[in-house]
Amino acid sequence: MADEKTTKITVPRSQKALKTRDSILTNARIAFTSVGYARAGLREIAGNVGVNPALILRYFGSKEELFRSALETVVNVHRMIDCERDRFGAHMADLLNVSAADALPMMLLSLSEPAAREVSQSALQERIVDPLAAWLGPPDAEARATEIVMLSMGYVLYSRMLRLRASGDKAIDQWLAEALQQIADRQ
Template sequence: MSFAVCPRPRNAAATRAAILDSASRRFTAESYEQVGMRDIARDVGVDPALISRYFGSKEELFRAVIDDCGNGRELMEGDRSTFGERVAHDLVYGPRKENKLAWLLIMLRSASSPKAAEVVQQASSEGFYQPFTEWMGGEDAVVRVRIAAGLMMGVAVGRDLSGGLNMTPEECERMKARIATLLQDLVDG
């Protein structure tokens, strides 16, 4: 039995968003190689050529999905002197961030693809590591950024994947204080 796909009404922004949403769901659930442009087009009810018109290649669509997950630039907003405290508070008490988990799943599912891995590395570098390194500045900024990123990602992913920190309020406060000190020491150089 086949089903007729109803054509989407003409609205470029809505169609582009629907394509991006479908691609995000597929890249989160399947590897880069398993995701097909025709499948995404079918999900959205558009011709595959329209996806190419909006995004170019599958690689460019993949990059748009990664960019849509966020890039961490919000970390650099605010006073440098309160960086450790702000980020530590978010890591311990902040809400679960679905877009960060989607980013992780996309990275894990696509790690075996050389093309996808290259896109992920480029997006990470351009959208997070380079700006964070420039913002941090000073001696060994690259090293300090990698340590800070590892600490932040590790705590956030561990918290979100395990369903929370499962600690007493006092333990949460002590954890926040330790993370704040570590991160601020890295920022201050």
């Protein structure tokens, strides 16, 4: 049992090859973020990169692995907690309104695909909830982190994906910021 599972994945060695691999990753992220896992076709991603679809599979093995790699480049907690504790609510509310927060649309549009859902779930737990809980600290760190994520998902759904009539209402943004701050301040 030396070679567990001989895949055909190739790690790029030349600078140029690394550039195209990165370009694939970038375009994949854009595609997944705008139309979700199922509707993002390898042919279209490859076309936008100017490359053959088969090359994607040589670098990433499968569409599912491509999604996992693309998601990992975009899910991280750093920008969320890059602020003073007493400004966390307003900071998060701002963040959710800029396209920097691409991870959530990417995950929310890919919920129906079981593979993509599993990837999203573990990425969200390990790369957002857990570090956020550590940053918040006791009491009930994990519960409060989960509440923050919950609220964020609801907000992104409302403001960017479902576009309900109230979308853009400043009063709602204000409410969101206060609700988030309350969770962060709770003790």
